[in-house]
Amino acid sequence: MQATATVLVYSDDAGTREQVRLATGRRPAQDAPVVEFVECATPAAVLRELDRGGIDVCVLDGEAVPMGGMGVCRQIKDEVFDCPPVLLLIGRPQDAWLATWSRADAAVTLPVEPVEFASALASLLRRKALAA
Numbered sequence: 001m002q003a004t005a006t007v008l009v010y011s012d013d014a015g016t017r018e019q020v021r022l023a024t025g026r027r028p029a030q031d032a033p034v035v036e037f038v039e040c041a042t043p044a045a046v047l048r049e050l051d052r053g054g055i056d057v058c059v060l061d062g063e064a065v066p067m068g069g070m071g072v073c074r075q076i077k078d079e080v081f082d083c084p085p086v087l088l089l090i091g092r093p094q095d096a097w098l099a100t101w102s103r104a105d106a107a108v109t110l111p112v113e114p115v116e117f118a119s120a121l122a123s124l125l126r127r128k129a130l131a132a
Contacts, residue, residue, distance in 0.1 A: 005033040005125050006054050008084075010040045010069060011061035016089065017041075019112040020059050029122035033129075043067045043075075050076060055084045057124045062090045062099070063110060070102040077103040085124040087117075 009020045017039050027034050038055065040046045049055060058076070060069030073086045088104035089112065090096065099107035105127075106120045 005056040006036050008038045008055045008058045010046045012041050012064045016061050023112045023114040023117040028118035032122040032125045043072050050080050056128050058086045060088050062088050070098050073102040073104050
């Protein structure tokens with residue numbers, strides 16, 4: 001597995017971005033790479049960062065304003081060649097079907113529960129490493 005992974009975090013809420021960073025720590029699991037974060041507060045910034053390349057996993061806030069992470073997810077899955085896996089943060093468990101509609105690779109509920117989040121992120125990083 002690679003030494004470092006780059007995780008894009010999209011949320012208009014700095015507190016949500018902080019929850020993601022704190023839940024991840026230096027690495028989400030012992031067998032996962034060290035994580036570096038790229039934080040985005042707007043959908044335009046997400047697209048700009050994905051165009052630059054080098055993103056291993058995207059974490060998108062489904063409750064973000066003005067465009068939620070579900071819409072951003074669906075858009076990048078349609079528009080970005082070799083789109084990285086997406087972990088969607090959803091407001092309630094009943095929104096899991098919307099995460100499926102958006103083509104997210106995984107979903108966890110807000111507020112971020114550290115063990116559940118780290119496990120989901122590590123799983124996506126492992127999957128990305130196997131595909132590479």
